[in-house]
Amino acid sequence: MRTLDDLDVKGRRVLVRADLNVPLDGETITDDGRIRASVPTIKALLDGGARVVVCAHLGRPKGQVDPKYSLKPVARRLGELLGQDVDFAADVVGDSARSTVESLQDGQVALLENLRYEPGEESKDDAVRGAFAEQLAGLAELYVGDGFGAVHRKHASVYDVPKLLPHAAGGLVVAEVQVLKKLTEDPQRPYVVVLGGAKVSDKLGVIANLLTKVDRLLIGGGMAYTFLKAQGYEVGKSLLQEDQLDQVRGFLDEAAKRGVELVLPVDVLAATTFAADAEHEAVEATAIPADREGLDIGPRTRELFAAKLADARTVFWNGPMGVFEFDAFSGGTRAVAEALIASGAFTVVGGGDSAAAVRKLELPEDGFSHISTGGGASLEYLEGKTLPGLSALEE
Ligand SMILES: Nc1ncnc2c1ncn2[C@@H]1O[C@H](COP(=O)(O)OP(=O)(O)OP(=O)(O)O)[C@@H](O)[C@H]1O
Ligand SMILES: O=C(O)[C@H](O)COP(=O)(O)O
Numbered sequence: 001m002r003t004l005d006d007l008d009v010k011g012r013r014v015l016v017r018a019d020l021n022v023p024l025d026g027e028t029i030t031d032d033g034r035i036r037a038s039v040p041t042i043k044a045l046l047d048g049g050a051r052v053v054v055c056a057h058l059g060r061p062k063g064q065v066d067p068k069y070s071l072k073p074v075a076r077r078l079g080e081l082l083g084q085d086v087d088f089a090a091d092v093v094g095d096s097a098r099s100t101v102e103s104l105q106d107g108q109v110a111l112l113e114n115l116r117y118e119p120g121e122e123s124k125d126d127a128v129r130g131a132f133a134e135q136l137a138g139l140a141e142l143y144v145g146d147g148f149g150a151v152h153r154k155h156a157s158v159y160d161v162p163k164l165l166p167h168a169a170g171g172l173v174v175a176e177v178q179v180l181k182k183l184t185e186d187p188q189r190p191y192v193v194v195l196g197g198a199k200v201s202d203k204l205g206v207i208a209n210l211l212t213k214v215d216r217l218l219i220g221g222g223m224a225y226t227f228l229k230a231q232g233y234e235v236g237k238s239l240l241q242e243d244q245l246d247q248v249r250g251f252l253d254e255a256a257k258r259g260v261e262l263v264l265p266v267d268v269l270a271a272t273t274f275a276a277d278a279e280h281e282a283v284e285a286t287a288i289p290a291d292r293e294g295l296d297i298g299p300r301t302r303e304l305f306a307a308k309l310a311d312a313r314t315v316f317w318n319g320p321m322g323v324f325e326f327d328a329f330s331g332g333t334r335a336v337a338e339a340l341i342a343s344g345a346f347t348v349v350g351g352g353d354s355a356a357a358v359r360k361l362e363l364p365e366d367g368f369s370h371i372s373t374g375g376g377a378s379l380e381y382l383e384g385k386t387l388p389g390l391s392a393l394e395e
Contacts, residue, residue, distance in 0.1 A: 001168070001169045001174070001390075001393050001394050002167065002168040002169065003168050003169055003171075003174055004041065004045070004048075004144065004168055004170065006168055007142055007144070007168045009045055009049065009050035009142060010048060010050065010106070011049060011051070011106050012050055012051065012140075012141045012142055013050075013051045013053060013139065013140040013141050013142070014045050014050045014051065014052050014053065014140055014141070014142045014143070014144055015053045015055060015136065015137070015140035015142070015143050015144070015165070016038075016045065016052055016053065016054045016055070016143075016144045016170065017055055017056070017143070017146060017147045017150070017157045017158060017161070017389075018038040018041075018042070018054050018055070018146050018147045018170075019034055019038070019056060019057075019147035019148060019150050019352075019373055019374075020034055020035055020038060020054075020057075020058065020074045020078070020111075020147075021034060021056070021058055021059065021149060021352055022035060022058070022352065023325075023352065023353060023356055024073065027072075027073045028073070029073055029074065029077055030356065030360075031355070031356035031359055031360065032077055032081070033352070033355050033356060033359060033371075033373070034149065034352055034373050035074060035077050035078055035081060036081060037172055037373050038054075038078075038146060038147075038172065039078075039081050040172070041144065041146045041170035041171045041172055042054060042082065043082060044171065045144065046082070046084075046109060047107075049106045049107055050106070050107075050142075051104040051105065051106060051107075051108060051109075052104075052108070052109040052110070053101050053104070053109075053110050053112065053139055053140050054078070054086075054109065054110065054111045054112070055092070055111075055112045055115055055136065055157055056071060056074070056111070056114075056115065056147060057115045057116045057121070057150065057155075057157075058070070058071050058074065058114045058116070059114075059116070060116065061114060061116050061117055062116065062122075063116065063117070063118065063119030063121070063122065063123075064117065065117045066117075069114050069116070069117075070113065070114060071111060071112075071113055071114050072088055072113075074111065075088040075111040078109075078111060082109065084108075084109065085109075086109050086110065086111050087100050087103070087104070087108070087109070087110040087111070088100075088110070088111050088113075089110055089111070089112045090113055091112075091113050091117075092112050092113050092114070092115055092117055092121075092136070093112075093118065093132070093136055093138075093139065096113075097112050097113075097139060098139070100112075101139045101140070112139075115136075115155075115156075115157050118132055119132075120132020120133070120135075120156055121155050121156050121157060122153070122156075123156075129155070129159075129160055130156075132156045133156040133160030133161045133163075133164060136156060136161050137161045137164040137165050140165065141165065141166075142165055142166050142167065142168075143161050143162050143164075143165040143166070143167040143168075144167065144169070144170045145158070145162055145167065145168075145170060145389055145392070145393045146169070146170025146171070146173050147173075147389070148173045148176040148177075148373050148374045148377055149352060149373045149374040149376075149377050150374075150377065150389065151173065151374070151377050151381075151387045151389030152374075152376050152377040152380040152381075152385075152387050152388070152389070153389065154388040155388075158388060158389040158392070159389060159392050160392075162392040162393055162395070163392060163395070169390075169393045172373065173389075173390070173393070176372055176373065177381070177390070179348065179370040179372070180348070180372065180378055180382065183314060183316060183346075183348060183382055184381070184382060184384060187313075187314040187346070188314050188345075188346065189215055189313055189314065190216060190311060190312050190313060191213070191214045191215050191216075191312070191314040191315075192214065192215065192216040192217075192218065192309060192314070192315045192316075192345075193210055193214045193216075193217050193218070193315070193317075193318075193382075194217075194218040194219075194220070194305070194309075194315065194316070194317040194319075194336060194340075195207075195217065195218070195219050195220070195221070195317075195318055195319050195379075196219070196220040196221020196223055196224070196319030196320050196321045196333075196336075196354075197221045197222060197223060197318065197319025197320055197351065197354070197375065198221065198222040198319075199319075199375070199376065200222055200223050200244075201241050201243075201244060202376055203223065203318070203319070203375075203376060203379060204223070204244050204248065204251075206379045206380060206383050207251050208250075208254070209383040209384065209385075210379075210382065210383065211251065211254050211255055211258055211260050212258070213382070213383075213384075214260060215260065215261065216261040216262075216263065216308055216312070217262050217263065218263045218305050218308055218309075218336075219262065219263065219264055219265075220265055220297045220301070220305065220319075220321035220322070220332060220336070221297075221319045221320055221321050221322060222239035222319075223319060224264055224265050224268075224285075224294070224297070225238040225239055225240050225294060226239075226240055226241045226244060226248050227248055227251075227262075227264050228264060228265070228285055228286070228288075229242075229245060230245045230248040230249045230252060231252070231264075233285065233286045233287075233288070234288060234290060235288050235294065236270065236288040236289055236290050236291060236292045236293055236294070237290075237291065237292060237293035238268075238288060238292075238293045238294040239293070239294075261308070263304065263308050264285065265285045265294075265297045265298065265301040266284070266285050266298070266300050266301050266304060267283060267297070267298030267299065267300045267301050268282070268283060268288060268294035268295075268296065268297055268298050268301070269281070269282055269294065269295055269296040269297070269322065269328075269331075269332075270283045270288050270289060270292035270293065270294055270295075271292060271293055271294075271295045272291065272292060273293075274293060274295070274323070276325075276326040276327070276328065278295070278326075278328070280292075280295065280328065280329075282298040283298070285298075285301070295322050295323045295328075295329040296321060296322025296323065296328075296330070296332040296333075297321045297322060297332035297335075298332075299331075302332055302335035302336070305335065305336055305339060306335060306336075306338075306342075309339040309340060309342075309343050309345075310339070310342070310343060311343075312343050312345045313345050313346065314345055314346045314347075315340055315343060315345050315346070315347045315348070316347075316348045316350065316378070316379075316382060317336065317340060317347070317348070317349050317350070317354065318349075318351045318354055318375045318378060318379055319351060319353075319354060319375065320332075320333040320353055320354060321335070321336050324353075324357040324360065324361065325360075330357070330361060333357050333361065334361050334363070337349075337357070337361065337363050337367075338363070340367075340368060341364070341367035341368065346369045347367075347370075348368070348369060348370045348372055348378070349368050349370070349371045349372065350371075350372035350373075350377075350378035350379070351372070351375025351376075352373065352375060354375060355373065358371065377389075
């Protein structure tokens, strides 16, 4: 992969695809980790005299303009971190974007509005995506792919634009790949993967492949309930991927066949409603009341997971064990994070919210070998899949 050193950027407009998909509470950024991680590449380009045009997505507005997902607060924070103004374009490839980009001087930076306001960004139709990519590429002369968290998406800004412009990988992508490579090349064993979080349908897909690579798979968070249901237990109002139950039954069989230990919660904190102050109690994972939803793993599961992590030599963890944003349901995530730190293993935490949880719970970031900005992206990399955003940069 070409890197920034291979590009002559002085006086040129450089489109940087970053992953600035940060958690927001209204307009307040609750964790700016991904913005911070994007700063070194942007700064290096600015120091090199480039005119930098940053593009990124926020949330999943599905091709519609929705002010809730505006990148405006991100522009403000990026400016603070860079120590210079970030011009914000009110659209992605429209009049505002074009005039903002045209007025940039050497060493100045602009951020475009949320890429996912444009239906072309995520379209499955190559021609539709390609047409949007042409518009985006038209804003710049060079392209830098640095949004590691999105390299698993075959989206216009990730996959198609680098085909249209001379390109290079940014420092974040290079660094992330370097660490994750270590996990794919002969990891020390036991190799344990811990999966949780809420993007259940996205991430169930990686399990089939992971079962061929790991010694143990611990499943918590919103991911666990589809497994419990697949085993025949009722999960009340918990997060459930009903259409993937057969697939999950297949994983349970496959794990048993391969001798991979698949460890599920034995108890959960079952709440009356999805709220910070919800009434809740620890119940057996096999007996979740119909009117309750599991919002965290229970105390016995925390101990079980910690025991299963104690002798690990390599651990990858993606996805919080519960709704850590609510204090009452953050204990499971804390317990797993602490068990990773205590294991002394080579530990990688991946994912926007997983990394945010580590910081929110004030756990020492240097207690982990690496905190990756990619959740889904890291998981798919570990599967050994060719990721669209990486293959495009390699061409
Ligand atoms: N039992 C649960 N029920 C509902 N939501 C849950 C549960 N457990 C965890 N979550 C939620 O999962 C979310 C994080 O999931 P997600 O899959 O997005 O992880 P991630 O680390 O951000 O990975 P990625 O980078 O791929 O987005 C958190 O907001 C958390 O509240
Ligand atoms: O949060 C992430 O994992 C990345 O920003 C990608 O977001 P997506 O899962 O909505 O494509």
